[in-house]
Amino acid sequence: MTKVSLTVNGEPVRAEVEPRTSLADFLRERLRLTGTHLGCEHGVCGACTLSIDGVPMRSCIVYAVSCEGAEVTTIEGFDDDAVMASLREAFTENHGLQCGYCTPGMLVTARDIVTRLPDADERRVRLELAGNLCRCTGYVGIVRAILAVLDRRRAGG
């Protein structure tokens, strides 16, 4: 067991964890933050994407013990975030989700796209989404939702 201290959704967390425990398992099984989903556990599908120190990361291939001092934000931690609120609105308006399993990771990536790349066009958005797989939507609604939020932000909304 190894001691680790980190911040999760604004709250300080101290815990003893096995060195082999992934951040995703730690959040899901110990902190019961089950909005972070596991879709492959080998860092490809992006369902477990969350924010570590403001950067989207795949929590299935990050060890919990490597997060000493990190600020982790899961999908549950974005409830007061204005960008996330506009993305959620756009996702539902554009039918950007069906089964909802990839959605938390998709939203975290989408938030990164709209804040980091304000001028992104459709091609760029699609490229940036390459690390997040969705099996239901064919990406049509997801891409449309992200483009809608980019448009809104460019218009100063």
Added chain:
Amino acid sequence: MTGRGIGASVLRKEDGRFMTGRGSFVADIALPGTLDIAFVRSSSAHARISRVVKPTGAEDRVLAAADLAGLLPMRAPSKLPGYKPSDYPALAIGKVRFVGEPVAACLGASRAEAEDLAQAVEIVYQELPPVVDMLDARAPGAPLVHESWGDNIVLETAVDGDLEAVRAQAAHSVSREVRMSRQAMVPMEMRAVLARWDHRTDQLLVYSSTQVPHLIRAGIARFLELEQRRVRVIAPDVGGGFGLKCYVQPEELVACWCAIHLGRPARWIQDRREHLVADANCREHHYRITAHADAAGRILGVEGEITVDAGAYSIYPFTNCLEAAMAGGNLLGPYAIEAYRVKTWTVATNKPPLVPYRGVARPGVAFAMETLIDAVAREVGREPHEVRIDNMVPPSAMPYTNAARKVFDSGDYPEAVARAAQMIDVAAVRRRQRAGEPDGRLIGVGFGSYTEQTAHGTSVFSSWGVQMVPGYEQAGAKLTPDGGLEIRVGVQSHGQGMETTLAQVACEVLGIDPDRIAVIHGDTGLTPYSTGTYASRSIVMAGGAAARACRALAERMARIGAHLMQCETDDVRVGDGVVAGPAGMVPFSEIGRVWYMNPEELPDDVDMGGVEAVIGYRPDPDHGTFSYATHAAVIRLDPETGAVEVLDYTVVEDCGTMVNPMVVGGQCQGGAAQGIGTALFEESPFDAAGQPLASTFADYHLPGASEVPAIRIEHMITPSPHTEFGIKGVGEGGTIPTPAVIGNAVNDALRPLGAEVAETPITPRRVLAAIAAARGEAA
């Protein structure tokens, strides 16, 4: 009417919980003391098990088949003549028949602990020669998957037609050999089960990621020899199914056995490697097919042989025979072809069981038939979309019974082709091809058309010989005391948006806003029996049943309302959330108040069923209603690398009356994206020893956002004459023509090189091999 009933793109009620991370999938549910299960799986495709060596000191935490007293092997019966059932044990008995087959179950306080234990278990095998390829499996002398059968043939079927005349008459007889490769279904949430014994209700409570909770309940009860009243199955949020989550899985039975016998909750949460290696696969078909056509490309007759690789075991409850039954019955697609003859073989191999995946056989069927149509068009020198139109059942012939005895109920098939040709702009593609690409790449345009029999009813399923024949679909409608509504259905929504669309159906009848309607589904303890969500049936069947239940409720509310208004029942109208009379109205909340809280105000002759009704429904006739579509795509192919890029993709579809056009669009786009996966990327290959070669997402490629274009859709609306509101099913159709569309576009691009592809996925390797073959080179 509030404008939020049938036909409105109402935003989905279910979205909120998923977007905030508050969905509840099986793996999200925590029960204290839960045992996690990890399986020791066969490393061999075909072997006798000599010994299972449990680690010393951990014997009680490792279960082999002999430890599971009272657990029967799964057996899926069928009434089809000649069908050979197979016993599918939850843990292998005597021998293993595919790599990944569960041999032992290891228990731990966490999955990691259980996996540690699984690594320490030793299985001693005595290797047997495997049979891996389906055509080899048909050959005499092949190794036998099930020795007692004497061969590897699960089932043979045939449609006999007389082809003598058309063979003699045809100006062109065009033959092809076509293969659709084995693949995985890959829902983003994998299989999952959590079981515990609930002493209060004396029931086994099973949380299962399933599309068919009532059928899972029946299977668990059957194989664990429990009375059905002692099993309750809850499908909570389910992260996609696509057909995979329609059968009882061995791991599920083991978790249930543990919950019963070990006194603690037990769960198995499948990981992605287990899904890719050891879960059921899908799609693997082989075709030898010939079209006999006149000089203009009018097809006079089709004959063929279809082989389906069903893997090692037949799955419960639907068996492994539906693929071949569907393939033989649907090969003719939307075409009016008079002479038809086909033979099908379903064969066993040393690979995981085959189960129907979204589209059920028809993507393979369409890949064979639609690429053949294009081959005919090339042979007679005409545009493929024009040859399609000439061969299709015209709207004037509806209803039309084809040579495979399918009854097409309604629609304008040729119009869908014409519109798709316009949307994709064939003329512009031809100009671009003539001009050539500056970098030497090749452009191709392709079409694919299909009909999809949806919501097949009793008559169809009983003809397939399966044990679980769907009958009258039931729905419950209940007015709550405050004037809201609950709809209860036994189907399960896992992405289709039925919490919204079924509420829209109820809104259409009663005028209650969908936001005031709760749709309760996926729980055998709370809902009427249903065979579940598959076969593009739920909105037709559960939607029709919900409408009937709401109408029954309306009649009862009309009587109560008329009494309260002191008028005749015939003079009131129910709708817009009120019972309206000649001189006033009573809101539903008032009806609810009187029934539940102030029954002294009820009329003496009130219907004692009250404000809750469970009503059954099935379309009449119930042979299924046919949706249809034509898809078209433009692709760009690099003859140096073999890479194929989809530049444009269009869908012209008709699913009858649309309950929610936004949801219909999402189903079509998502289906087409999966079809692009089948067409270009997804394959579960096996080597000669039966070892799976794609065990991670590094080897198994799914289409991402940059591989799928912005799929464009145009809707046509021809209501079904047989169903409530004229609704037809739409869940699966999007996947059906896509491999054919892409295949035809690739072959159109390769035409100048004289090359053709005939096998999915159309990988760079296969494209280069086709080009090399056309040049007379070895690939």
